[in-house]
Amino acid sequence: MRYQIRALDRQQSVVSMTLDALDEADARSQLMNQGATLLSLRPHGISLGGLGISARNPFSLTLFSQELMALLDAGLSLVEAIETLAEKAERSDLRNLLEQITHHLYEGKTFSQALQPFPSLFPPLYIASIRAAEKTGALSPALKRYLDYREQMDKVKRKIISASIYPALLLVAGGLVTAFLLGFVVPRFAQVYEDSGREMPWLSQLLLGWGRLFTEHGWWILVIIGLLIAVGIYVSRLPAFCRRRSELIWRLPIVGERFKLYQLARFYRTTGMLLSGGMPILTSLNMAKDLLPPALFSLLEQASEDIRTGKPTSLAMESHGLTTPVALRMLRVGERTGRMDQMMERIAAFYDDDMDRWVDWFTRLFEPVLMAVIGLVIGGIVVLMYMPVFELAGSLQ
Numbered sequence: 001m002r003y004q005i006r007a008l009d010r011q012q013s014v015v016s017m018t019l020d021a022l023d024e025a026d027a028r029s030q031l032m033n034q035g036a037t038l039l040s041l042r043p044h045g046i047s048l049g050g051l052g053i054s055a056r057n058p059f060s061l062t063l064f065s066q067e068l069m070a071l072l073d074a075g076l077s078l079v080e081a082i083e084t085l086a087e088k089a090e091r092s093d094l095r096n097l098l099e100q101i102t103h104h105l106y107e108g109k110t111f112s113q114a115l116q117p118f119p120s121l122f123p124p125l126y127i128a129s130i131r132a133a134e135k136t137g138a139l140s141p142a143l144k145r146y147l148d149y150r151e152q153m154d155k156v157k158r159k160i161i162s163a164s165i166y167p168a169l170l171l172v173a174g175g176l177v178t179a180f181l182l183g184f185v186v187p188r189f190a191q192v193y194e195d196s197g198r199e200m201p202w203l204s205q206l207l208l209g210w211g212r213l214f215t216e217h218g219w220w221i222l223v224i225i226g227l228l229i230a231v232g233i234y235v236s237r238l239p240a241f242c243r244r245r246s247e248l249i250w251r252l253p254i255v256g257e258r259f260k261l262y263q264l265a266r267f268y269r270t271t272g273m274l275l276s277g278g279m280p281i282l283t284s285l286n287m288a289k290d291l292l293p294p295a296l297f298s299l300l301e302q303a304s305e306d307i308r309t310g311k312p313t314s315l316a317m318e319s320h321g322l323t324t325p326v327a328l329r330m331l332r333v334g335e336r337t338g339r340m341d342q343m344m345e346r347i348a349a350f351y352d353d354d355m356d357r358w359v360d361w362f363t364r365l366f367e368p369v370l371m372a373v374i375g376l377v378i379g380g381i382v383v384l385m386y387m388p389v390f391e392l393a394g395s396l397q
Contacts, residue, residue, distance in 0.1 A: 145273055
């Protein structure tokens with residue numbers, strides 16, 4: 001692993017450096033051997049063949065889990081399976097990663113401990129599933145549960161993304177046509193009408209005034225629009241903006257309720273997966289709460305405190321608005337039968353099916369409305385451009 005280090009060298013000067021080491025203890029040992037005094041140390045990504053796993057060379061956790069599960073089911077031990085994956089790895093960065101994991105295993109660390117130095121590649125939920133499976137020795141079923149969990153989560157995302165493609169194409173096409181009219185056609189009409197010297201309707205004057213402005217300062221307008229887009233992209237990635245955007249979405253009458261159900265589906269599915277792995281209910285809730293937005297995060301903390309004091313899970317969830325009538329009944333069934341993990345996964349499946357139906361209904365309604373709006377905007381621009389021509393033709397008659 002690579003560490004970012006600030007230290008005092010032999011001349012007592014403060015230096016900053018990056019150091020490749022197996023863990024923090026190894027990094028400290030290397031510094032002591034160099035005669036340096038450590039000031040601060042923090043992880044700085046993973047050194048994999050000097051390149052690092054990046055967007056250009058991504059690490060597929062799903063593929064790694066599938067291959068590892070197949071080798072374990074074939075009868076290989078964990079160390080043998082990791083070594084086999086390292087031998088067949090074609091990329092040097094991936095091979096280096098697997099060799100570092102193998103090194104940790106030979107040191108006597110558990111598999112979950114061997115994965116902890118790589119948090120950017122192995123998320124906390126994955127490591128928690130592995131840690132729970134180590135207590136029972138059922139590593140392969142834990143990998144399968146996590147793969148099923150990821151498949152269900154990705155299925156919902158794919159559904160939403162696929163439903164957004166056509167409206168996005170409509171917006172892009174409508175925006176390009178509108179930009180072409182305002183930036184190319186309208187300025188030329190403005191020049192023609194100015195040369196005619198005729199008086200025009202107020203709305204046409206406003207539109208043609210934009211045409212004159214674009215003709216005189218077109219490049220500056222494009223630069224300003226580009227800067228606004230860049231600033232908008234930057235601001236949209238700020239955590240404070242994301243929280244504010246989530247709060248605004250929650251307040252929308254219909255969309256906010258569906259957004260809440262989507263978040264609850266993720267929460268129940270994650271909790272059910274952790275419970276299936278043998279983790280206690282409070283530990284599972286504590287790990288799954290990071291998936292929730294701030295509005296639900298605080299409610300879940302209050303519900304967890306109620307459960308800690310002895311309240312039933314169903315009652316605690318209901319008291320803080322983390323259920324629906326259907327979910328509440330399923331939770332009560334789970335408490336009576338002792339199969340809370342299955343009930344939570346069924347709740348998530350119910351929410352997902354409901355979300356699928358709503359997305360289908362919304363897209364069927366939204367797409368024609370969006371087409372009508374784009375048509376009205378483009379048609380309005382064309383009518384305002386030709387309105388003086390229509391008036392001229394009427395006066396000639």
